[in-house]
Structures are given as structure tokens and as C-alpha cells.
Amino acid sequence: MEKISTDAFPLTMHSSEKQETICIFGTGDFGRSLGLKMLQCGYSIVFGSRTPRMSSLLPNGAEVMSYSDAAQKSDIIIIAVHREHYDFLTELTEVLNGKILVDVSNNLKINQYPESNAEYLAQLVPGTHVVKAFNTISAWALQSGALDASRQVFICGNDSKAKQRVMDVVRSLGLTPLDKGSLVAANEIENYPLQLFPMWKFPFYLSAVLCVFFFFYCVIREVIYPYVHEKRDRTFRLPISIPNRVFPIAALTLLALVYLPGVIAAILQLYRGTKYRRFPDWLDHWMLCRKQLGLIALGFAFLHVLYTLVIPIRYYVRWTWNNRTVTQAITKKEDPFSTTTSWLSDSYVALGMLGFFLFVLLGITSLPSVSNTVNWREFRFVQEYPESRGATMMMSSILGPEPNPPPSSNPKQSLDSALIKQ
């Protein structure tokens, strides 16, 4: 057993207050990181270890002892040990009796064991109050302080007093406890970090379906139809022209789907006459994945801009321009400069660029690090104002100024006329 003089730096407690001692079993990555954070927040830390010697990696100010000695120092014991090594705890049943054991463990696979790790721990050492907590916080985040995205700590346990005490600790570390109920919820909490982007699944599949649908629609219209009708090979449209139709259409459809559930929710609330009733599951889920839908829409808009930038360097476009010039020279037929077309073409692209700028602005203000710095009114303003203006601009840029303009006065055609008429 070795004692180190306390030279930690309590930030939140006054020196006159008695420091609460917390015991951490296991001197691995997570135990050390959590210990350091707790020391900084004014707790006394005692580590329990198989080999209790002070290593340079352990935070200054902590004590290290054998598991059984350490357990006697505190009634809150954090088990920062992998589930596979819980066996040694059975030898400590006596000293652990009546104490609060905090299970922080994670597994490698979803539903790896028949029962959750926390329930297993409760069975292994009966007479203790097991509380599940901290498993969604990573050692790295604790050390680097980069906890913006994951300040929430899911908590569950059968003893409400024990849970309350752990929640107090969580709060004093600057984190937000979220009570998920009894220990039965541990399974869900343990599976949570293993789920791969749960909120991305639906938006991802939806955008895949949209892309495939619009892609085949365009292929039928622009490749198969000309081939069947005129025996013309237009397959070269597959890599750029068609994707450059699919991407902006998918972007706009997804953008509409970001704001549609809000409208449905509002109608539903008006219809029910209250906002205090749960939405149906499908609507709830849809509302929760709007951010992901929005970001995918922004991604598609980015792709559309990139694909548009390469239009002038495409062989097919350059060939068409050259060919037109040569044809005009041979036939001695001039194509007079049209101010109207020029205006329309520039406005078309300008609106596209402005729309894209507003789209990006919307995305940037939605970043947590940015949205944390604006107040609710500012956030609503940015979310609502550019969105409605942006959508109007984009729609007008898509619909074009005239429903059926003559070929030379269509701004879209003047930009990439070769793509339309060949």
C-alpha cells in the first residue's frame, strides 16, 4: 500500500468541506481517466488494484491499495474492470455488503451475454446496490474534455437512493444524468454505444432508395428512350449528366422531408388540441432523424455543385460548343447575342449559388459547437429564414423563368445546352 500526498486541484469544493471519497476498482484507461476527472472536481479517490503500486500514469493525489482495502474507504465503488474479470468480486462479498457498485462496463457485441453486465454484477455480489452509469462516456473524452456531444450519462438501478447518489456524482462532474429506470434498462444502455449510428439508418436507406429511383427514371428517359426511339447511344450520360440530375432532386426531396414532420406534428397538435400527448412512433422517429436527413441533403447539394463545376471541361460539352461554332461558320448563320438569355442564365446560376450558401449556413448553425453560442431566437431565425428563402430560390432556379421557353432563351440550356439538345 502506498500513500501519495494530496496535491490534486479541487475546483468545485471549498477546502473547508470534507471531501467525499470514491473508490475505483481497476487502474486501466477508464479507471484512471474517471479518477482524474473526479479529483479535479474535488473528490478523494482511492484505487483498488491487483498490484497496488503507484504508477506514474495514475493521477496525482489518488491512493492505490488492494481491492479489499480500497473498498473499505468508500460506499461508492466504481467497477472499472471488464465483465470477464468480475469473478474476484465474489471474494469481497463481505466488505462490499450494502455498498453502491457502479457498473461502467461495455461489451464488444450487442446482446453478447444473456443478461446485462450490471444484472450479472448484482447476481454475483448480492447485498450490494448496483447502478449502471458512465458506459457511454469514453476515457478519451474524459481526458480531453471534449464532452460536448456526449454529456449525457444514462443511469439505471433498482435502489433509488443509490441511484440518486450516483446522479449527484455525475452532476458534480459537469455531466447530465438521465434516469432510465430500474436495472432492467441496463441491457438497452449497454447496447447503446454498440449501435452504429442508429439515427442514420433510416435517412441513409431513404436516400439510397430516392437515388436509385430517380436514377432509373432518368436512365429510362435519357438513355433507353433515345436508344429505342432513335437508336442513339446516350450511355455517356450515366457518369455525370444523370447523377447531376439525381443529386439536386434527392437534396430537395430530403430537405422537404426535414421540414414536413414539423408541419405534420403541428397539425396533429392542433387536431388533438394539446401538445402534451406523445406523437405516434413513426412521427417521433422521423422528427428525431431530421438532422441526419438535413445533413445528407446538404451532402447531395455539395455533390451537385461539384458535378456542375466540371460541365465546361467535359469532352461532350466542348465538342458541342465547337461543333456549333463551326456549323455557324459554314452555314454563315449567326446566333445573335441575347441579353435576355444572358440575364436568365446568370440569375439561374446566381440563385443556385445563393441557395447553396444558405444551405451551408443552415448546416453550420446546426453544429452543436455553433448552436450552443446562439440563443433560441437566433437559432430559429437562421433555421427558418434562410430555409424558406433558400428553398424559394432553389425552386425558382429549378423551375426556370418560363415553363416552355424557346431553346436559345432557356438559361439552363445556354449553360449546358449540349446536354439537352444533341
Ligand SMILES: Cc1cc2nc3c(=O)[nH]c(=O)nc-3n(C[C@H](O)[C@H](O)[C@H](O)COP(=O)(O)OP(=O)(O)OC[C@H]3O[C@@H](n4cnc5c(N)ncnc54)[C@H](O)[C@@H]3O)c2cc1C
Ligand atoms: C443542412 C441541415 C443540417 C441540419 N442539422 C441539424 C442539427 O444538427 N440538429 C438538429 O436538431 N436538426 C438539424 N437539422 C434539421 C432542422 O434544422 C430542424 O429539424 C428544424 O429546426 C426543424 O424545424 P421545424 O420548424 O420543422 O420543427 P420544430 O421546430 O421541431 O417544430 C414543429 C412542431 O412540432 C412541435 N414539436 C416539436 N418537437 C416536439 C416534441 N418533442 N413534442 C411535442 N411537440 C413537438 C413544435 O411545437 C411545433 O409545433 C438540419 C437541417 C439541415 C437542412
Ligand SMILES: NC(=O)C1=CN([C@@H]2O[C@H](COP(=O)(O)OP(=O)(O)OC[C@H]3O[C@@H](n4cnc5c(N)ncnc54)[C@H](OP(=O)(O)O)[C@@H]3O)[C@@H](O)[C@H]2O)C=CC1
Ligand atoms: N476505455 C473506455 O473508454 C471505456 C471503458 N469502459 C468500461 O470500463 C471498464 C474498464 O475499461 P478499461 O479501463 O478501458 O480497461 P483496461 O483493460 O484498460 O483496464 C481494466 C482494469 O481492470 C483491472 N482488472 C481486474 N481484474 C483483472 C483481470 N483478471 N484481468 C485484467 N484486468 C483486471 C485491471 O486493473 P489492476 O491491474 O489495477 O487490477 C485493469 O487495469 C470496462 O468494463 C469497459 O467496458 C466504459 C466506457 C468507456
Ligand code: HEM
Ligand atoms: C453553386 C450552386 C449551384 C450551381 C452553380 C447550380 C447549377 C446548376 C446547373 C448548371 C444545373 C443544370 C444541370 C443539368 O441540367 O444537368 C442545375 C440543375 C439543378 N439544380 Fe443547381 N446549382 C447550384 C446549387 C443548387 C442547389 C443548392 C440546389 C438545391 C438542392 C439545386 C437544385 C437543382 C435542381 C433540382 C436542378 C435540376 C436537375 C435536373 O432535373 O436537371 N442547385 N443546377
Ligand SMILES: [Fe+3]
Ligand atoms: Fe441540364
